[in-house]
Structure formats: C-alpha cells, structure tokens
Amino acid sequence: MAGFEVRMCNSQKGKGLFATKEFLPGDVILEEEPLVSCQFAHNAAYRYLACDHCMRPLETPEQNVRRLSAKQDIILPHSNCFETDLLNITSCNQCGILYCSQECKEISYATYHRSLCYIQSEVLHPISVLVETWKQIHYPPETTNIMLVVRLLAYIQQHDDPALAAENVKQFCHRTINEDAELVHKLLGEKFSDQLNTLREMTANVIRGEYIDEFLTPEGFSSLMALVGTNGQGIGTSPLALWVNSVSQLTMSDDERQQLDVFIDKIYQYVEEESGQFLNTEGSGLYQLQSACNHSCAPNAESSFPYGNHRIQLKAIRHIKPGDEIHISYLDDCTLQRSRHSRQRELSENYLFVCCCERCMSQSSEPDCTSDEEMSDDDLDD
Numbered sequence: 001m002a003g004f005e006v007r008m009c010n011s012q013k014g015k016g017l018f019a020t021k022e023f024l025p026g027d028v029i030l031e032e033e034p035l036v037s038c039q040f041a042h043n044a045a046y047r048y049l050a051c052d053h054c055m056r057p058l059e060t061p062e063q064n065v066r067r068l069s070a071k072q073d074i075i076l077p078h079s080n081c082f083e084t085d086l087l088n089i090t091s092c093n094q095c096g097i098l099y100c101s102q103e104c105k106e107i108s109y110a111t112y113h114r115s116l117c118y119i120q121s122e123v124l125h126p127i128s129v130l131v132e133t134w135k136q137i138h139y140p141p142e143t144t145n146i147m148l149v150v151r152l153l154a155y156i157q158q159h160d161d162p163a164l165a166a167e168n169v170k171q172f173c174h175r176t177i178n179e180d181a182e183l184v185h186k187l188l189g190e191k192f193s194d195q196l197n198t199l200r201e202m203t204a205n206v207i208r209g210e211y212i213d214e215f216l217t218p219e220g221f222s223s224l225m226a227l228v229g230t231n232g233q234g235i236g237t238s239p240l241a242l243w244v245n246s247v248s249q250l251t252m253s254d255d256e257r258q259q260l261d262v263f264i265d266k267i268y269q270y271v272e273e274e275s276g277q278f279l280n281t282e283g284s285g286l287y288q289l290q291s292a293c294n295h296s297c298a299p300n301a302e303s304s305f306p307y308g309n310h311r312i313q314l315k316a317i318r319h320i321k322p323g324d325e326i327h328i329s330y331l332d333d334c335t336l337q338r339s340r341h342s343r344q345r346e347l348s349e350n351y352l353f354v355c356c357c358e359r360c361m362s363q364s365s366e367p368d369c370t371s372d373e374e375m376s377d378d379d380l381d382d
C-alpha cells in the first residue's frame with residue numbers, strides 16, 4: 001500500500017496529497033525521481049560540475065571544500081566512502097556532457113537527450129543561444145531554468161505515446177490565462193512580454209513537433225513557463241553537506257566529536273568567506289507526486305535530497321493520521337516564524353496565492369498589520 005493518494009481538497013487549493021495510513025515523525029512518505037530536472041544555468045557556469053541527468057556533484061567532499069574555500073591543503077577525515085561514487089563517471093559519445101553513471105546516461109538519452117544532443121562548444125547552436133539569453137534575463141539567485149522547459153518538451157517528443165505525455169504535463173497545477181501572465185511577469189520582471197516572446201521563438205528553434213507545437217504558441221508558452229514556475233521544486237546537492245551528515249552519524253568519543261565540530265565550523269567559515277552563500281549544486285525539477293503537496297505554515301512533512309542527487313524524499317515531521325492532508329512549507333524556516341501578515345505577503349508575492357492553511361485560518365481574526373513596525377522584515381509571530 002502506497003500510504004498516500006492525490007485528490008481534490010477544495011476549489012481554493014485544488015488537489016492535494018493525503019495520507020491513507022499513519023505516519024510517525026521521521027517516517028518516509030514517498031521517494032520520487034522527477035519527470036525532468038536541470039541544473040541552473042549560472043550554477044553550471046560557475047563550475048558546479050554535476051551529472052547532467054541527476055545533478056549528483058562530480059567531485060568528492062574534499063575536492064568540493066577545497067574549491068569552495070580556495071584552500072588546496074584541506075584534508076577531510078573519514079571521506080574515503082565517497083570516492084567510490086565517482087568511479088563510474090561517463091560521457092555522452094556525441095556531445096561529451098558528463099554523467100555520474102551509465103544508467104543516468106541511458107535514462108537521459110531515452111527520455112530527452114536524444115532530441116537535444118549538441119556539441120557544447122558550438123556557441124551559435126540554438127541551445128547555446130537560448131541558454132545565454134536566459135542568463136541575461138534571469139540572474140542569480142535563480143528560481144527556474146529555461147532548460148527545464150526545453151527538457152519537458154523533449155520528454156513529450158521522445159515519449160512512446162506523446163499525446164499521453166502531453167496530458168501528463170497538463171496535469172501539473174495550472175491556472176487561468178491572466179494568472180499565467182501575472183506569474184510570468186513575476187518570473188521575468190518588467191520587460192517580461194518582449195522577453196517571453198524572445199524565449200518562445202528561441203525555444204521553437206531548438207525543438208518543435210506535432211505534439212509540442214501547442215506549447216509554443218504565445219499562450220501555450222506563457223502557460224508552460226507558469227507551470228514550471230508554480231510546480232518547479234528547487235534541488236540542492238552538496239558533497240560537503242553529505243559528508244557532514246555522514247560523519248555526524250559515526251560513533252566517536254565526546255572529545256573527538258567536539259574536535260570534529262570545531263573543524264566543521266572552521267571549514268564552513270572558510271567556505272563562506274570565499275564563496276558566500278552559493279554552496280550547493282542547484283537546479284530544479286518537476287515531480288508528479290511532490291508537486292501535488294500543498295503549502296502549510298504548520299507543515300507536517302518536509303522534503304530533502306538524501307542521496308545527493310535529484311531523487312526527492314518526503315518525510316513526516318509530525319504525527320500524520322490516515323485522511324490527513326500532507327503539507328510541506330514553501331517558505332524557509334525563518335519566514336515561517338513570522339506573522340500571518342508577513343507569511344501571506346511572501347506567498348502572494350512569490351507564489352501568487354492567498355494561504356488558507358489551518359494556522360493562517362486560525363489567526364485570521366488577528367488585525368491586519370499595516371504599521372511600519374509590523375511590515376518590517378522581523379515581524380516575528382506571536
């Protein structure tokens with residue numbers, strides 16, 4: 001038994017993910033591979049070398065920390081178990097892009113890469129032109145990626161049953177034409193309508209065909225961009241974080257643990273000094289089940305990437321009973337601590353919905369905050 005189902009919640013929230021069995025805190029609810037995923041364009045340009053399919057970083061924790069801190073003499077203890085991960089690196093025979101394994105290479109080719117394979121050094125290739133244009137339009141911190149759109153179109157094109165694949169794509173949360181336009185405006189900024197048209201024409205130069213042409217009309221493309229903006233799940237992978245996680249589970253004396261903690265704090269300090277906050281290989285993916293999960297300001301589940309690649313895991317963080325809706329938070333921990341007003345502002349500005357979770361509803365009798373003090377960034381809850 002899967003333990004969950006996707007069904008309608010109400011007309012405001014649309015569909016949601018519901019438990020069909022009990023989950024205790026720490027229980028895994030589901031694990032899922034994305035339909036498609038892709039590393040962000042700037043992240044790749046800044047040498048965050050990753051598997052082109054699953055986003056597994058192609059460096060050991062030690063190589064990772066040395067690059068991010070610019071200190072070539074750092075030696076990480078207990079790091080030998082990670083070396084084996086990198087023994088199977090391979091590349092596409094035609095274009096040379098890198099994969100962490102033969103399996104990723106084969107899945108990628110069979111799912112979307114066959115339609116998109118090109119020699120990366122061809123600066124005038126339509127994909128290079130599109131990616132470079134995207135980088136001009138969408139600066140870091142990146143929230144989505146035009147290549148996710150392109151891979152989605154290639155996924156439909158290469159599918160054994162392209163009509164069914166197009167329907168699968170349309171199952172993701174979608175909106176009215178006006179709401180799509182508003183979301184694309186948010187995504188691309190002030191000059192969004194010219195930019196959207198440019199991106200659409202460039203995307204059509206990369207890929208087109210019977211089952212995807214409907215997504216390449218002005219309306220279809222706007223709706224596809226909004227679909228990716230609403231449903232795209234951020235992915236972050238870091239060999240250093242995996243190493244920290246695995247050494248924290250080793251058995252050692254209190255003294256050794258204390259020394260290790262001091263060492264970890266120190267390397268994070270070096271890394272922050274050299275590389276700021278951009279420490280992870282970052283990208284986004286479209287997940288069929290995960291994207292059915294609605295937001296709550298008091299979530300009972302959270303997602304993570306415990307395998308250091310794009311495979312997502314959803315875990316219970318509170319007791320979930322059969323019939324309960326499974327919620328994650330779309331907000332970071334810090335914003336979650338803030339007032340209802342502040343949380344709702346963040347959600348409506350960035351995700352274009354008015355949150356109707358239980359916590360917001362139970363606080364809806366709170367007066368609306370309008371004073372300068374309450375509008376400030378640190379308007380903490382309660």
Ligand SMILES: C[S@@+](CC[C@H](N)C(=O)[O-])C[C@H]1O[C@@H](n2cnc3c(N)ncnc32)[C@H](O)[C@@H]1O
Nearest residue numbers: 013014015173291292293294295353355356357
């Ligand atoms: C990733 S989708 C989640 C699945 C979606 N409900 C569906 O029908 O496909 C995100 C969208 O769900 C809706 N949503 C999610 N959480 C919500 C909440 N707490 N209150 C109101 N709407 C919510 C919003 O329309 C949001 O853009």
